[in-house]
Amino acid sequence: IQISNACACIVGSEHAEKLHEVRETLENIPSEMIFEQAESVPTETFPSANLLLANFPGDRPQPPALPRGDAPMCYIYTSGTTGLPKAAIIKNSRWFSASCLFGRGLLELHPGDVNYVPLPLYHSTGMFAGLGSSLLTGATLALRTKFSASNFWSDIRQFEATAFVYIGELLRYLLNQPASPEDTNHKIRVITGNGLRPDIWTTFAKRFQISEIREFYGATEGNAPTVNLENRPGMVGRLGPGQSILRCDLATGDVLRNSDGFCEKVAVGETGLLVAQISTTTPFDGYADKAATEKKILHDAFAKGDRSFNSGDLITLHENWWISFADRVGDTFRWKGENVSTNEVAEILNDAPGVLESNVYGVLVPGADGRAGMASLNCREDFSLEDFTSFVIEKLPGYQRPYFLRLQQDMRITGTFKHQKVDYRKEGFDPSLIKDPLFFLDGSQYLTVDQDVFSSLQEGTRKLR
Structure with missing residues (x-):
């Protein structure tokens, strides 16, 4: 005993x-x-x-029923980069399969690994690639309350992390930190996430000596995930079965149909709308709001009665079915008869002298055809407006140049490190709403936007050239 x-x-x-x-x-x-x-x-x-x-009661309580795969596990709100967040339904089967994909497939975690997660668990990457992958593989989860660029690598060393997850501009913030001899003093063997832009991919991997970067594409509620397992900079993977990139109006995202009423796929080198067939193997569980769910479904794309998930993302097709992220529908705008990709312009501006990061969007100017480009810039102390002007004129054609500039100390981002554009577009270049320094491109030089200049642009007495 x-x-x-x-x-x-x-x-x-x-x-x-x-x-x-x-x-x-x-x-x-x-x-x-x-x-x-x-x-x-x-x-x-x-x-x-x-x-x-x-004397003991004979009726035993019934054990709780095992959770069903098609039952909701939680709701995850979309990031709201282009509108109000929506509650996406995450079923048990989706959570399990996504966690397996990240834990076993992308991060290849084992019980001896430590997965560092500086992201909130209310976002799908933190939930699936962070918590889910650790629970399913037995790896240790090192969860930080709030991301800190200055403490990131010291955390990595403290917890002896072997993997970490990222999203949006997180890696750019790490790259913007002062270089240190400790940059390569870590045990990281693999990282995964989405939003690593091609303009910093190689630089980040070389400086911090990260040999395996598993960039993926996917929406919280979507059914069209892709994965880049080959470390090819700028790519988010290859098109999978049931996935298509359709010809569309790049400014509105409206699909273009042929004379038979069906959609057509883009050719290599072209950009279009990514959709994925809805089926039993690639379901679309939708949102808590049924009306919002229906808006994301494209009907009769290739045949009468078919249904596809509309990703709302513009994707570029490359050779051998490789794809890269181009822009969000609603972010690309039309100016002077040309479509302007905000991501494409931002990647170029990020290379300008003194620029740490840029957020590009289109703003309305009375009497102008389309939207004029505007860039919010986070700059170093050595930023020179004169040098930036020369860079813009040399590197960008007229229709891609940012006609308006907004200089900021801190960029406005969502809780998942994505650039906020909706509020910026609403504020435009109005100095009564914005306290940051504002400039507009008047031919070959940027001039300060004060109330008089703003009024002249609004009244049409001053034209954009």
Whole structure:
């Protein structure tokens, strides 16, 4: 009894008196937890187990039902980069399969690994690639309350992390930190996430000596995930079965249909709308709001009655089915008859002298055809407006140049490190709404936007050239 560390005991009547003699030596079992099980006449040395069981309710509580794969596990709100967040339904089967994809497929975690997660768990990457992959593989989860660029690598060393997850502009913020001899003092063997832009991919991998970067594409609610397992900078993977890139109006995202009323796929080198067939193997679970769910479904793309998930993302097709992210529908805008990709322009501006990061969007100018480009810039102390102007004129054609600039200390981002554009577009270049320095491109030089200049642009007495 002592060896078993038992805290209770039921003894037969034939051994009851013997046990009574030594009960004072039993360290772990109080007397009231010893019961006698009598086959015939009890000795009454200990309380009767028969009587106790007879008085015990016979109806046992039903064990809770096992969770079903098609039952909701949680709701995850979309990031809201281009509108209000929506509650995406995450079913148990989706959580499980996504966690397997990240834990086993992308990060290849094992019980000895430590997965560092500086992202909130209310976002799908933190939930699936962070918590889910650790639970399914037995790897340790190192979860930081809030991302800190300055403490990132010291955390990595402290927890001896072997993998971490990222999203949006997170890696750019790490790259913007001062270089240190400790940059390569870590045990990271693989990272995964989405939003690593091609303008910093190679630089980041070389500076921090990250040999495996597993960039993926996918929406919280979507059914069209892709994965780049080959470390090819700028790519988010290859098109999979049931996935297509359709010809569309790049400014509105409206699909273009042929004379038969069906959609057409883009050719290599072209950009279009990514969609994915909705089927039993690639379901679209939608949102809590049924109307919002229906808006994301494209009907009759290739045949009457078919249904596809509309990703809302513009994707560029490359050779051998490789694809790269181009822009969000609604972010690309039209100016001077040309479509302007905000991501493409931002990647170029990020290379300008003194620029740490840029956020590009289109703003309305009364009397102008389309939207004029505007860039919010986070700059170093050595930023020169004159040098930036020369860079813009040399590197960008007229229709891609940012006609308006907004200089900021801190870029406005979502909770998942994606650039916020909706509020910026609403504020435009109005100096009464914006306290940051504002400039507009007047031919070959940027001039300060004050209330007089703003009024002249609004009234049409001053034209954009």
